[in-house]
Amino acid sequence: MxxxxxxxxxxxxxxxxxxxxxxxxxxxxxxxxxxxxxxxxxxxxxxxxxxxxxxxxxTDRQALLDALAETGFVQLGGALRTSLAEAGDSFAARVHNAVSAFAHFATENAALLELMNSGKHRPGATRIVDAAEAAFGQMVELIKEGQEHGVLERGDTERIGIILYATVQGITTMVNGGMVDAEKLDELVEAAVEHFLRGARPRVR
Amino acid sequence: MxxxxxxxxxxxxxxxxxxxxxxxxxxxxxxxxxxxxxxxxxxxxxxxxxxxxxxxxxTDRQALLDALAETGFVQLGGALRTSLAEAGDSFAARVHNAVSAFAHFATENAALLELMNSGKHRPGATRIVDAAEAAFGQMVELIKEGQEHGVLERGDTERIGIILYATVQGITTMVNGGMVDAEKLDELVEAAVEHFLRGARPRVR
DNA sequence: ACATCATTGTTTCCAATGGCTACATTCGAG
DNA sequence: CTCGAATGTAGCCATTGGAAACAATGATGT
Structure with a gap:
């Protein structure tokens, strides 16, 4: 009533x-x-x-979109956080969990993701940038972790993080764009993580 | 006059x-x-x-966008083709050339790229799909080349191609979205290629 | 209590857009 | 040369984002 x-x-x-x-x-x-x-x-x-x-x-249609993008990054950050919290100790498993979480978030929120990395937000939209960095920062932290454990090569941590992030991001874009069958997502994620770990492990001296 | x-x-x-x-x-x-x-x-x-x-x-605004996307894939295909034609024999150099060509095309045509992989085209837009596959196919061919030369692991050729493609695609998306400084593009591309070659090379038995 | 001011909604108006239909002009095939 | 097919035009409509003027409500200080 x-x-x-x-x-x-x-x-x-x-x-x-x-x-x-x-x-x-x-x-x-x-x-x-x-x-x-x-x-x-x-x-x-x-x-x-x-x-x-x-x-x-x-104030604007764009302002609304900006706000959506911001909350999107916050959600993504949360998803990454829990995925890492639930992961075991194995570094490989942690990477896999995080990447997988990202991939599923990205494919289940395709339009939102597009908005998030469209980069069309207002010049002064610091909140978006902050939220994005908070989410992205976890990836960087993860890389740092791997480097300290001697599982990943030393060197520009952020650069390595970008490559990992970009790879997953690219896979989801292809899935979302219909270029790749959605059923292949998990399989691709797994392969990508494996490639990454092998590609970025320390060189034997 | x-x-x-x-x-x-x-x-x-x-x-x-x-x-x-x-x-x-x-x-x-x-x-x-x-x-x-x-x-x-x-x-x-x-x-x-x-x-x-x-x-x-x-007939539609969308029809125009579809046409643009199609020509975009054709152009991208051409760029890849010439980049490969100009490359030497070294497989690593060939991969680097192709990836670099993609990366520059993608960053110099940001909006077009977005259109191309937005996947919003009409259900029956076979021309786009064809053009896309023609461009993407070159990546797959390249992978096949590497596999035959024993520089890349055997296994699902397309899957490996997708990962390479996705990585570059992701990097350009980050650059286009302003998440990464455009000046880092070449450096990132180089690192990504190197990671890829190390990550996908045959396992020693 | 009450007057006053800031918030938050409403109404009304405008220009621009995509899309549709009816009509005009031109081209080309027979 | 005629007649149908292409290609352009003019005018209409619904919808949208946006701006301005006005109305109702909430909060604050006295």
Whole structure:
């Protein structure tokens, strides 16, 4: 039944937390219809507010997309974090877990991922950059770990991290773009990790 | 001076080859302003034709984007072809050349690349798929070459090709997205190739 | 309590876009 | 030379993002 503040199905003048409602709806639309089809007015209609209301929370369509990208990086960071927490001690297993987590996040949130690395965000969108670095930083940490354990070659840690990150990122892009069958994802991830570990292990002297 | 068929600055009723004119203008706009900003009416205005004229050549905005993606794959294929033709005999050098060619094409045509692997094309866009496979096939051929020379491990050729392709693709995505400084491109490509060759070389028995 | 100001929504308007239909001009095959 | 097929044009519509002026609500200080 309608709450006290919502008599006869009427929404009170103030929504309460429009911002998060918009973000939620936007995330769903993003997943279901892609970023191109995401319309501010559509969201407003769905939520039941006037089409100009969202403007109070997102100055721009781009601002909304930026916010989505930011939360995307936060989510990705979380996924990586738990994947690493659940992993055992074996470095290979840790890498595999992290990469696999990334791959699944990326393929289950294709449109979001595209948004995240489209780099179209506002010049001053430091929040996105921060969130991205927080997520990416875990990969770098992981590499550092491998280097300290003597399983990975020394040298520019970030560069090695970029290569690992890029490889997974590329695989998911191909899957998301339909160039590669989605069923091959796990198999590819596994092969990529193995290649990586072999390619980046210390040279025998 | 105005040609015979173009008296007093007047364009004849029929443009002559509107289709290619549109493609050209679209390619330029794509490069300069990205796919999002690409407007059919804008192109029509620029070319000096009515806003509905492009419709005779591209049923849809998407159809135009599809066509752009297709030519993109053709261009990429060409770039790979010449890069391989110019390479020496050393397998490592051949891989490096091809990968480098890809990387530069991808970073110099960021928006186009995004379009190419966005996978948003029409379900029945076989031409795109064909063009893509023609380009991608060269990578697979290259891998096969390495396998026959005993420089790369045997096993699923396509899978190995995908990993190589994905790695470069990922690197360029990061560069294009601003996550990585563009100046690091060559250095990254080199490292990636080296990692790849070490990671995919035959295991000693 | 109450006046006042900042938030948050609403309404109304505008320009631009993609897309559609009916119509005009030109080209080319028979 | 005629007539149908291509190719362009003009005008219309719905939708969108965005801006401005106005309305309702919430919060704050006295």
């Amino acid at each position: 309608a709450g006290v503040t919502e008599p006869a199905g009427q929404r009170p003048y103030h929504h309460g937390n429009l911002r998060s409602a918009i973000l939620e709806a936007a995330a769903r639309h993003l997943r279901e219809h892609g970023a191109d089809q995401l319309s501010l007015r559509d969201l407003a209609r769905e939520i039941g507010v006037s089409h100009a209301a969202p403007r109070r929370h997102f | 105005a040609g015979v068929t173009e008296p007093a600055g007047q364009r004849p009723y029929h443009h002559g080859n509107l289709r290619s004119a549109i493609l050209e203008a679209a390619a330029r706009h794509l490069r300069e302003h990205g796919a999002d900003q690409l407007s059919l009416r804008d192109l029509a205005r620029e070319i000096g034709v009515s806003h509905a004229a492009p419709r005779r050549h591209f």
